[in-house]
Amino acid sequence: MKKYSVLGNKKRVTMETNQTRLKVIGNNCIVRVTNNQGDIEVIGNDCRVEVKDNYGSINFVGSGGLVTVTKRWKGDRVTLVGPNCHLQVDGKEKPMPSYEAQLSPFSKELDDVIDSIFTFVMR
Template sequence: MKKYSIIGNKKKVTMELNQSRLRIVGNACIVRVAYNHGEIEVVGNDCRVEVTDNYGVINLTGGSGLVTISKRWKGDRVQLCGPSCHLMVDGKDKSDTYEAQLSPFSKDLDDVIESIFSFVMR
């Protein structure tokens, strides 16, 4: 499998068919792929990934990212990691939002910070 790496801010990548491993590192990047059979990995803030038919893997890491897919096929994978990331499938928002919560056994935030600090110091 071929590997392509693109580094830089505000890069625009357009492909008809992706059968390779495409990696983009930078902020405010735009990736447009018609048919994704390979792997797309984007690392950066304010990035957009637009795919018409997704058969492969899409990984987006960074804040305020947007992945738009027209049609997902069986066996594909989409992973979003970062705050305010959204997944749009066929015009509908499919992103799962989770909020951080305190442990039910702690009274305040100091108890949580102390347990994490002692674990890291080991």
């Protein structure tokens, strides 16, 4: 399977059919695909992913993202990680479980985390 990577802010990627692995890294990016049969991975804030027919998988990591899918087919997969991410399927907002990075469950303050990282780095 071919792999395409796009790196940079404010990039626009348009494809008719995606049968490959498409990876876009950057903020304020727009990805438009008519027919997705492969993998789309977007890492960045305030990005948009627009797919008409989704047979493959879409992975989005970042905050403030919008994933719009006109039609989902059996076996497809959509994953959103980050705060304020939205999934629209056929013009309707779909609730998705949102995952966010958390502090260590054993520390109650950010200072505890920073102190342990600083000690580890200094070794």
